[in-house]
Amino acid sequence: ATIQPLANSIGVNxxxxxxxxxxKMRADLLTDLKAGKISILVGTHAIFQSDVSFSNLALTVIDEQHKxxxxxxxxxxxKGHGVDLLVMTATPIPRTLMMTSYGDMDVSxxxxxxxxxxxxNTTVLPMERxxxxxxxxxxxxxxxxRVYWVCPLVETSSLADLVAAEERFNTLTEHFGSRVGLVHGRLPETQRDKTMSDFANGKFDILIATTVIEVGVDVPEAxxxxxEQAERFGLAQLHQLRGRVGRxxxxxxxxxxxxxxxxxxxxxxxNILRKTDDGFRIAEEDLRLRGAGELLGTRQSGLPNFRLAELPVHAELLAVAQDDARLILTQDETLQGERGKALRILLYLFEREAATSLLRSG
Structure with a gap:
């Protein structure tokens, strides 16, 4: 179910x-939002723009967190004060998974x-087959x-993505004729939507695409x-793509x-994708292979730069550190006591004092 009918049924805008x-539609919406006339705003990256202001933002829900x-x-x-955060994803990014281990984020x-x-059923095959x-x-x-065919991801060039998709389109057209459709990020939205609709309605048997089909596509017949060249994709992306079938x-x-x-x-x-369809297990393997990134920084994967600790060696100390940190914050939330001041000095010396705000990002 979509949110709007449910909200309307209880009188929520x-x-x-x-x-x-x-x-004018956008201007009126932003005016109503700032005036507090809108209780729930659902949106895309457009919500991040600086002219989007909330009357009293209390909760943010971020779907498809890895995006x-x-x-x-x-x-x-x-955009608010003391805002609660709920992030949702089929496969948590390594940084978030580690934050749950540190006690900085609860998980359900x-x-x-x-x-x-x-x-x-997931099968891993060389291109030679x-x-x-x-x-x-x-x-x-x-x-x-029906079939989705996702072309290789070329990180340095969206044009290269397009070329790869068009080349595969030409190859598969030789085998399947006019029953092949093509969508990619450079198509106008109206044309892209029409092609997706044609595939859903059975006009095409095969849809060649870039990762524009990663989310929001529901074709039960697929x-x-x-x-293709799956090694170029992230585990979260591959898991999301796999979720387009089996519906x-x-x-x-x-x-x-x-x-x-x-x-x-x-x-x-x-191989982990071949073994399991549990997004959390996939994320744990991603964490093991790629590292957690920076908990007090912006890297979302990679090995953390700890000065004194090595996580594989000192992992059992995490729970002890969590309990100690919670006790300190319960007894001295603003770190003004004798031990609190010592901790503030440590945060400063390790250049982490300003970075603690990054924990709130999830």
């Missing part, structure tokens, strides 16, 4: 703000899958299935997800194609 909200950076989450928190795990979801993949796709289409009543498959040779670490990352 719920509005949406996106990049498509323009002109947002630390500064973006902080920016939203700064929703283990149950939505009703009607089918298990997705491309011909076998084409054969498997033909069999799926013959039984009424039974195969192919991710109907037919068995579904996710094929992760990789370019050889594959490093040991890259194989370990892909």
């Amino acid at each position: 719920c509005q949406a703000l996106t990049g498509r909200t323009k002109g 947002f950076g630390v500064h973006q989450r902080l920016n939203l928190q700064a 795990r929703l283990i149950e899958k939505p009703a009607g979801r089918q298990p997705v 491309f011909a076998e993949v084409i054969t498997a796709i033909k069999r799926a289409i013959e039984t009424g299935g 039974t195969i997800m192919v991710v 109907g009543n037919k068995p579904s498959n996710c094929l992760l194609l990789y370019a050889t040779p594959l490093t040991k670490t890259a194989w370990a990352r892909l």
Whole structure:
């Protein structure tokens, strides 16, 4: 269910703000928001803009957490005072997972899958088996299935992403003719929406795409997800892409194609997806392989730069440190006592005093 009908049924004003909200409509919405006439605002990155002001922001809910950076989450928190934060994701980023270990963030795990979801069988294959993949796709289409084909991610160039998608479109058109559609980030929104709609309605059997299909796509007839050069994608992205299939009543498959040779670490990352569909377990493996990033910084992965501790060696001290920190804050919240002043000096010496605000970003 969407939020607006539920809100309307109890007399709560719920509005949406996106990049498509323009002109007078946007101006009126921002005026009502600042005046406190809007109780719930649902939006995209457009909410982060400086002219978006809330009357009394009390709670922020960030869905698909891995899509947002630390500064973006902080920016939203700064639009209110003492704002509570709820972040939601199928796979927590390593930094957030470590924050839960440190006691800086509580976690709730929703283990149950939505009703009607089918298990997705995940297979990891080298690109050299491309011909076998084409054969498997033909069999799926013959039984009424539809296919997503996600092209390799090229971090340095969105143009390179586009070229890769168009090349694969031409290749698959040779095998499947006009039953192949193409969407990518450079298409006008109206054209992209039409192509997605045509795929959902059965005009296309195969949809070639970049990661624009990562979220918000629901086609129950889709039974195969192919991710080309999967080693270039993050685990959270791959898990999200896999979630696009298995939404109907037919068995579904996710094929992760990789370019050889594959490093040991890259194989370990892909293999965890083959072994489990538990987003939390995937996140834990991501944490082990990539590191947690900076809890008091903006890096969301990578090995933390501790001065005196080594997490693998001193992990058991985390619980002790948590209890001690909570006791200190209970007895001396502003750190004005004798021990509190010593802690303030330590924070200053380790250049962490100003950075503690970053914990509020999630």
